[in-house]
Amino acid sequence: MWPDRRLVDLFGVTHPIIQAPMAGSVDATMAVAVCEAGGLGSLPCATLNGDQMRAGIGIIQQQTTQPFNANFFCHDPAKPDAAQDAQWRARLDPYYKEFGLGDDTPVPTVDLPPFGEDACAIIEDLKPAVVSFHFGLPEQSLLDRVRAVGCKIVCSANTVREARWLEERGCHAIIAQGSEAGGHRGMFLSEDITEQAGTMALVPQVVDAVQVPVIAAGGIADGRGIAAAFALGASGVQIGTACLSTPESLVSDLHRDALSGAEDDQTVITNAWTGRPARGFRTQLVNDVGAITDAPPDFPTASGALRPLKNKAESEGSAAFSSLLAGQAAGLNRVAGAGALVSMLVSEAAEQFERLSRS
C-alpha cells in the first residue's frame, strides 16, 4: 500500500512507521509491540547504562525477529560550571522553600555520556538493524564501526543544512523533524529555534536537498498526517507523542492526563527542563523562568536541581516542574495498545490514500 517503498526496503519492515525513541518514556515492551505490528520499534538507549542497554536489546531480540532501532544522543558533554549550577539552584530556591525542601536537600547530579566507545561495542555485538542518533552524529571512527556491522544509520535534521551535513557523512536515511515535534529538538548546527521550519515546509525542502529517504516527524498522529507526509515526498514517518498514550508508555499519570486533555496551543519549546530546547506542555516553571533563556546549565545537568522539586510537586499532584514532553498534535492522541495503534495508523493511511485517489 505504500506509495514510496524506499524505507520499507532499507529497513526490512512491513510499514514505514517508526516509533520515536523517547528516552525515559519507552522501554523494550513498546518496541516489541511496534515491531510485531510491522513498524520499526525503537529502544531509547541514551539514558541507559551498558547493562540496561544489553537487557533492553536482549528482550527485543528474544521477543521479535523483526528489525528494530537503537537510539543514542550525540550531544556535546556538559561542561562542569559550578557557578552556573549554583545560580540555577538559587533561581529555583523560592520553589524549594515553597515545597518545604530545605537548603540541605541533596541536588542529584544528572549527566549523560554521548554515544561512545562502550555503547559502540554493544552495538557491534548485538547489531540492531537500525541505529538512530539525535543531536548530530558521533565521531567518524565510531560511525564507521556502526556502519561496518551493517546497521542502517539514521539521524534527525531540523534544517536543510543539517540534512545535507548528515547525508555527506553517510546517513542511510534522515529524519526531518518539523517544529511541531514533541521532545528535544535534534538541532546541532544552529542554536536558534525561531528559525526552524514546520513539517509542511521542512519535509519537501529536505526531500529536494538529499538523495536518501526522508522520514517526516512532527505533528503526525494519525493516518491523515501519514498520508500528508508521503504527499510531501517522505518515505516514512516517525511518530512519538501518539505513542505516549499507549499502555506501554512509561509516562506518569500526570503526563497521561495532560495528553488526554491536550489542545493545539498548549505546548512550547523550552530549555528550562534540561538545558536543551524541547517541546512539551507549558508549565509554571516555563512561565516563570521563560521558555528559552541562559539560566539553565548545560544539557542535561539542568534537570538535576529540578528533580527534588519535580518529585515533591508530583507527589502533591502538580506537574509544575515536570517535563511533560509532547508535540503540537497531542490533541489527536487516542488510547490504544502500541501494536493496535500501528495497525490503526496503517489502515487510516490506506483510507486516506484511497480517498485522495477517488477524485
Added chain:
Amino acid sequence: MWPDRRLVDLFGVTHPIIQAPMAGSVDATMAVAVCEAGGLGSLPCATLNGDQMRAGIGIIQQQTTQPFNANFFCHDPAKPDAAQDAQWRARLDPYYKEFGLGDDTPVPTVDLPPFGEDACAIIEDLKPAVVSFHFGLPEQSLLDRVRAVGCKIVCSANTVREARWLEERGCHAIIAQGSEAGGHRGMFLSEDITEQAGTMALVPQVVDAVQVPVIAAGGIADGRGIAAAFALGASGVQIGTACLSTPESLVSDLHRDALSGAEDDQTVITNAWTGRPARGFRTQLVNDVGAITDAPPDFPTASGALRPLKNKAESEGSAAFSSLLAGQAAGLNRVAGAGALVSMLVSEAAEQFERLSRS
C-alpha cells in the same frame, strides 16, 4: 480531480486554490490572473482607501467573470501613544544617524482603519463572491451586512479556539494558518506566537473542531503541499509566498532576490516591522531590536518611523529595515506568471493524488 469539493462548491471556483491577499504586494492584476486560471484571486483592501478599493474591484470585475475575494483587516485601531512613538524613534536613532537622516527627518504617520462602515458600503455595492478577514472579524452588524448581500465570509484562525470562535459567528470557511505562513499572523484571541502550531498539526485539529470547510495555509508552495493539505482534511489551500515570485507581484527587487535565494531557516516571526507578529526574512533590524519585544508601537504605526530608514537603506541596496515577508517554504518558489503558477500547482497536485493512489 479534487478529493474534497466543498470549497469548490461554496465559492464556485474551478480549483480550491486561494491566492493569499498580501497587502502592499498584490493588486488586481494578480487577482485577475489567478481567477482566470480557475483559482480564487484576492484583492487586499486593507491598505486601500475607498477609491482605490472601487478601482481595484472594478478592474477585476471588468477582466474576469470568475468569483474573487476581497480581504480586510479587523485589528484593534492603534491607540495614540506619543511616549512610545518617541521611544521607538529614539531606538531607531542610531540608524537614522548611520544613514545620514537628520533629526528633522519627517516621520510619516502610518495608520490603517479596520474594516468599517465605508468599506462595508463598498462591499454591499460591489458584492465580491468572497470576503475574507484577518485579525478576527468586524462587529456583528457589519458582518451581517456582508452576509446579507451574499458574500461568503472567510477568516484566518491560528488556533482551534479561534476556529471555533469564527464558526460560532457564522464564517462559511476557515483558514487554518500554520506557523510556517509568511506575513502577519492572523491571531486575535491570543498574543503568544510560541503556542501556535505548524500546519501539519493545526489543520487536522481544526478540521475535527469545526463543520465548515477548512483552508490550509502555511508552508504550501507546490503540488506536494496541496496534496498534503487535502490528506490532512483541508478542502482547499491558501498560497501566499509562492505568488510573490510571479511577475504580477509588486514586491521590490530586494524582496524578489531574497525569495530566489531562500532557504528553509531564513525567516522569523517578528513584531519589529509593524507592531504585530509577521513572518519574513530575518534582517538587521530584527537581529538588533529582537524578534518579539515591547518596543514597537501598536500595529501598524511602528512602520512609520521605519519608513525613512527603509527607503534610504533600500536606495543603497540594503533591506536591513524592510519587511521582506515570506513563509518557511519560500525555498520552493518558482518564477512563473500567476496564472501559469495556478495551472502548475493544479497539475502537480493531480500528479501527487495519482502517485499516492498507485500503491
